[in-house]
Amino acid sequence: MVSTHTHIAGFSFDNCLMNAAGVACMTKEELAAVKDSAAGTFVTKTATLEFRQGNPEPRYRDVSLGSINSMGLPNNGLDYYLDYLLELQESEPNRTFFLSLVGMSPEETHTILKKVQASDFKGITELNLSCPNVPGKPQIAYDFETTDKLLAEVFAYFKKPLGIKLPPYFDIVHFDQAAAIFNNYPLKFVNCVNSIGNGLYIEDESVVIRPKNGFGGIGGQYIKPTALANVHAFYQRLKPEIQIIGTGGVLTGRDAFEHILCGASMVQVGTTLHKEGVAAFERITAELKAIMEEKGYESLEDFRGKLKYIEG
Numbered sequence: 001m002v003s004t005h006t007h008i009a010g011f012s013f014d015n016c017l018m019n020a021a022g023v024a025c026m027t028k029e030e031l032a033a034v035k036d037s038a039a040g041t042f043v044t045k046t047a048t049l050e051f052r053q054g055n056p057e058p059r060y061r062d063v064s065l066g067s068i069n070s071m072g073l074p075n076n077g078l079d080y081y082l083d084y085l086l087e088l089q090e091s092e093p094n095r096t097f098f099l100s101l102v103g104m105s106p107e108e109t110h111t112i113l114k115k116v117q118a119s120d121f122k123g124i125t126e127l128n129l130s131c132p133n134v135p136g137k138p139q140i141a142y143d144f145e146t147t148d149k150l151l152a153e154v155f156a157y158f159k160k161p162l163g164i165k166l167p168p169y170f171d172i173v174h175f176d177q178a179a180a181i182f183n184n185y186p187l188k189f190v191n192c193v194n195s196i197g198n199g200l201y202i203e204d205e206s207v208v209i210r211p212k213n214g215f216g217g218i219g220g221q222y223i224k225p226t227a228l229a230n231v232h233a234f235y236q237r238l239k240p241e242i243q244i245i246g247t248g249g250v251l252t253g254r255d256a257f258e259h260i261l262c263g264a265s266m267v268q269v270g271t272t273l274h275k276e277g278v279a280a281f282e283r284i285t286a287e288l289k290a291i292m293e294e295k296g297y298e299s300l301e302d303f304r305g306k307l308k309y310i311e312g
């Protein structure tokens with residue numbers, strides 16, 4: 001029997017596929033649809049302390065090889081998601097879900113995380129260090145000093161399972177420097193990658209999204225090689241207690257297979273979920289299982305991280 005069962009932070013999940021933050025996770029209804037699909041779990045939209053409208057529309061566009069977006073963190077505020085997760089803990093005590101969050105300043109991030117720490121939330125928290133779409137706010141994890149300081153402060157009081165969502169890195173030295181920082185903390189996982197920030201998509205003579213004169217985060221097929229490189233680079237560099245969630249460019253079971261081969265313990269689907277709806281989970285899972293069957297793999301452990309190199 002082929003199984004795509006996985007573990008993150010000691011929690012068990014029937015399937016290694018789930019949504020990526022920001023897609024199909026803004027409302028309770030959307031989250032329930034992911035929960036009741038073939039996905040193993042869900043992650044919420046990245047929550048800020050208060051409700052945010054986000055950037056003016058149009059702010060998302062499906063394009064042939066992926067997507068471009070500049071949403072600007074629209075969300076219903078922390079309490080909306082936390083209340084729903086606390087409800088689910090009662091109604092579905094055997095399942096674990098992810099809460100994504102970040103503040104609009106370090107102070108707000110601490111306020112939010114302290115609230116989560118003080119709550120009865122028993123699930124997994126994903127701190128988004130990589131939103132490329134808030135005008136005037138850099139992607140936190142591109143600033144190693146700030147990231148190190150933030151993590152040191154956070155882990156002084158935050159004792160629940162916590163991972164971080166990372167932007168893509170493009171330089172071997174940056175992989176080394178980032179991993180050296182992350183290895184100093186009791187992180188449960190890193191999630192690679194958020195969209196490739198600030199791309200530009202043009203139709204005829206015009207950009208296709210309004211915010212920032214068309215600059216937006218790129219997802220989908222465009223980004224798979226970068227996503228795989230980040231998953232594998234961190235798999236090679238992080239202490240084994242820090243697991244990897246692979247995100248970026250997953251359209252097919254083959255894409256999910258490659259993320260796992262590079263070291264991912266969980267695989268998230270963003271753009272494809274936006275294009276195809278929650279039925280994507282069933283299709284991608286069936287495709288992944290077919291590949292595993294063909295290769296004689298029964299579990300993800302049989303091939304996770306076992307990417308082959310060309311020797312000599």
Ligand SMILES: Cc1cc2nc3c(=O)[nH]c(=O)nc-3n(C[C@H](O)[C@H](O)[C@H](O)COP(=O)(O)O)c2cc1C
Nearest residue numbers: 020021022046193194195219220248249269270271
């Ligand atoms: C519309 C949209 C909104 C997103 N919002 C968030 C978000 O709130 N938090 C986050 O960590 N990533 C967010 N992302 C990034 C995705 O989670 C994912 O990392 C990225 O799209 C790459 O995956 P993909 O190639 O499957 O789309 C968003 C992506 C899209 C397309």
